Amino acid sequence: METPAPATERPDDAPATATSKSAQTRQRILDAAAEVLSRKGYAGTRLADVAAVAGVQAPAIYYYFSSRDDLVEEVMWVGAHLVRLHVEEVLAALPDATPMMDHLMVAVDAHLRFELQLSDYATASIRNAGHVPEQLRVRPAAEEALYSRLWRDLFVAAQQAGEVRADLDVNVFRLLLLGAMNWVVEWWNPRTRSLDELVATAQAMVRNGAAAR
Amino acid sequence: METPAPATERPDDAPATATSKSAQTRQRILDAAAEVLSRKGYAGTRLADVAAVAGVQAPAIYYYFSSRDDLVEEVMWVGAHLVRLHVEEVLAALPDATPMMDHLMVAVDAHLRFELQLSDYATASIRNAGHVPEQLRVRPAAEEALYSRLWRDLFVAAQQAGEVRADLDVNVFRLLLLGAMNWVVEWWNPRTRSLDELVATAQAMVRNGAAAR
DNA sequence: GGTGAAATCTAATAGGATTTAGAAACATGG
């Protein structure tokens, strides 16, 4: 549920320790915003709700963020950022000789588990990407572009290695796959379905759907 | 100040001609709402915007709908309803001996083309399904359940016919597929990508991803 | 043309949410 302090942006010019009381409160507010945003969406998220979850009064938020939209934008950016970091990390840990198709399998696993278990930020970011005002999308969109590129590179490499069918349109396939995984937040219920099975099925969809014969 | 036509469902018992001035205006407002909702989402849709697109003043909307939420709910319901009708229609036109896998291919084609080309209602319905307040989801959700069942039946039949791998979890696969197709509205741009190619790739994803060897 | 209902408009109301203002509590170093 809670995401460990990921140095949300840059340490700014604040010389104080990253775990000072102030920084902690800011983090609590940000976490609360991610949680509420992931559950209720942009429209349904009121500052009073966020404040309640964070254990402060609504106006306290303005000590750390200049506006509601500023807070939302940061949650979205952090969400996109964390997913990318997580997947990159997991991929980097693979042995050098790992086949490209296995890279894809691992990426699918990492994306889904992170999105569903580890991060309200990821869920908030995914669910609200297309629902916030234009001006809030600029910074998060840059992160998403980097993430997109990561997947594109995976697919292109897999195709060049002959592990993915040469006649497959990997760009469209990739967008469909990311859509399938992103949409999971709209229907997945941990009570009724096992995460393992979901991951396995998504992996099968890629392996069988894209693999060369 | 009485509402001329049944504000909620179809003009079943409406005595007046279906194309009366009144019915036309109501339709114009509904169309406008679908258009704005599909573009700006639930949060970003203001009655003033809808009214502007429909060519009336905002209060005129209240002559036909009892509230903003009532209007939104109807758009959502119509969206879900139309997609289902369209796909059912296309499937019904198939020759009796058509293999089940071809049923699936046709359904994928119909869903995507309808969603992307024909209907702001479908787009509005898809994009906002998880973003409107609970109370607005009841009626649309019933439609979606019917649509879900349609797909479930397709997959189950295909699996029983031996055209889909026996070990595939068709429920999860179906939800992933519908997610992939629904999410398309978030990224598809008719200018930069051909719809034909999108459809072909989605079909390939199902055919190769699910087919028995 | 006159008449009444239907349809739409202008102008005002109302309620909820963000956002400011300014005071109180808190911490921290001298």
Next chain:
DNA sequence: CCATGTTTCTAAATCCTATTAGATTTCACC
């Protein structure tokens, strides 16, 4: 324990938009 800056609160202002009220136009039909 005092002084000073930081953090948070209460109370109030402001803004935005749905909604209502009431007036006005449109239009079918006598």
